[in-house]
């Protein structure tokens with residue numbers, strides 16, 4: 001069927017809708033921030049010494065609302081030729097339409113869940129199984145519309161696997177539903193300094209937009225175009241959010257935005273058939289997740305906040321630390337610390353017979369450990385630079401595999 | 405196509421899923437109520453003299469979550485024959501599947517909006533256009549799948565119209581999208597005493613379940629079965645909620661539940677092709693809405709709360725009143741009061757040269773005006789009895805038209 005189901009008018013209007021999403025976000029954030037503050041969903045920025053001003057949190061809820069409205073309004077234009085021409089109505093491509101609607105359903109559920117988390121502080125177990133359930137309709141659509149669970153084997157593994165492709169069977173569906181859980185949480189734990197959540201999300205989304213545009217020109221158009229339609233308005237709302245969330249932040253994004261961003265990436269990757277390539281673009285988040293595992297699973301003690309701390313005297317950020325009592329920490333925990341220290345990912349600040357004081361296990365702290373104390377704006381630039389490098393490498397690898 | 409796309413296994417499991425939804429709600433409400441209380445989403449029950457206990461609000465959010473999870477898990481069973489049998493996968497009924505997904509998308513959006521309203525207190529203008537936008541995908545599905553805007557003319561109007569059916573054209577779409585706005589708000593303003601929101605919703609949903617079962621046995625099966633699949637789990641969560649919301653309430657349902665219920669009715673009616681009949685079932689809410697118009701549009705002064713007030717001495721509920729300054733009230737406003745008083749819908753409690761004191765313009769107050777002060781439990785029984793009578797009349801009329 002190729003590009004036959006996609007409307008040229010719709011695609012031409014897509015940048016207009018994305019710009020509208022940007023404008024809507026920029027207009028609505030100042031209007032809704034006072035509502036959030038009044039409801040008590042606000043907090044002090046801990047990295048601004050001496051500041052006691054309450055900053056509204058969970059502003060991602062505005063982005064989510066604007067995003068949903070934008071796509072609701074866009075969808076009819078995407079299918080305009082079928083809607084306007086009554087002869088073609090019987091050929092309406094339900095199988096494409098349902099992909100859009102399932103995508104929005106999964107995303108809407110995650111925005112709702114994220115907002116509920118910001119307001120209510122849900123338990124960890126809910127955060128893990130709810131995204132899995134929310135991805136069910138999408139997996140059903142993938143099963144019915146695509147069904148193929150054959151995946152390309154990377155060149156260096158082909159000899160070992162014994163072929164260029166391999167059938168992962170139902171494991172591929174397990175992978176896709178875990179991707180939804182992973183993405184939502186991976187963005188959420190690479191957070192805590194002004195602009196880092198929205199910044200990394202914007203860079204990832206923009207890279208995926210480039211990926212989709214290039215691949216759709218190379219012929220696999222329909223599924224890349226749907227992915228594009230989901231990502232471009234996302235870039236719009238995220239750019240709008242970044243204007244207020246950039247250093248010094250006047251709003252915080254909240255779990256709402258992180259869940260929203262993560263689910264949008266997962267959905268765009270599943271419908272665009274690049275659910276494995278996505279992990280290349282999420283390399284910093286994946287690395288950060290792996291590095292965080294000892295603390296997330298309480299093998300090494302985990303404080304409530306792991307973001308860097310400002311030094312009130314210098315005004316620079318320094319890595320935050322955690323106290324590790326030697327008696328109550330398992331040998332596995334101590335081994336994790338030793339390995340991470342050897343590789344240079346953490347630094348032991350203090351060491352006595354009774355306890356260690358170690359920098360927290362996150363990429364943001366590692367950057368500060370290696371490069372020394374830094375101004376908050378420089379730190380976020382540094383993290384975003386790493387994201388840009390990873391995105392460029394991911395694009396090069398993806399296009400490289402195509403031409404190999 | 406008839407019933408060919410509906411799985412017998414799926415339908416047989418539907419009551420099991422509805423029971424599961426009930427159980428999930430009954431289990432989850434006690435677990436999540438403390439989270440709502442801790443987040444400050446709680447208030448004192450004004451009709452319990454002397455009580456200062458804070459009662460969690462917006463518990464509808466739990467119902468909404470359980471409802472969505474139930475339907476996500478149910479949908480694959482509804483289409484199991486297509487999913488399990490790989491020969492039939494190419495015949496997968498996308499046009500039916502997309503109806504489910506659009507329905508859930510609209511409902512999920514409204515749960516999210518309702519929760520945002522409970523937490524943030526959104527402005528009236530947002531409450532009006534957001535449900536309209538949320539119903540767009542559903543209208544698109546109706547347009548593509550059904551397309552017919554011919555409606556049956558009631559017998560007594562046939563001579564005047566000049567036929568048994570009439571084509572409403574695009575006005576029918578305007579009607580359907582207004583139905584979504586109307587239902588969400590109509591349930592929300594017939595509220596304020598223990599158990600009335602959940603009680604009326606349960607009775608309406610149960611009546612619509614009966615309507616769908618009878619009509620699907622009479623041959624128009626596919627669209628009535630989808631409507632049934634949306635309504636039966638709704639009955640489950642609402643029955644679960646009512647257990648805690650019944651007099652004396654230990655939880656309040658919030659805007660979240662009212663929006664959720666209203667949108668579920670609108671969606672079930674649109675997909676079940678009974679969007680006009682629905683108004684018969686919503687007769688009490690429609691009457692209450694019309695009665696409220698003078699206050700909603702500020703023609704007559706409108707206090708923040710219009711629910712009845714308890715008389716601390718007798719323990720009985722009495723109609724709440726509003727003070728109407730004669731100088732600043734328009735002649736239209738005074739005329740509204742005079743007409744409502746003449747028909748017996750409101751009572752003038754006090755009348756001086758400067759002001760009137762009138763009972764508020766709601767059905768609940770009218771019942772108290774006519775029947776005298778009443779215990780809260782008796783009042784809610786009275787309102788629910790009216791709902792039962794209206795539902796029975798609506799069923800009789802609907803089946804009557806079929807046989808005439």
Ligand SMILES: [Mg+2]
Pocket residue numbers: 117118121122255
């Ligand atoms: Mg949280």
Ligand SMILES: [Mg+2]
Pocket residue numbers: 521522525526659
């Ligand atoms: Mg409200």
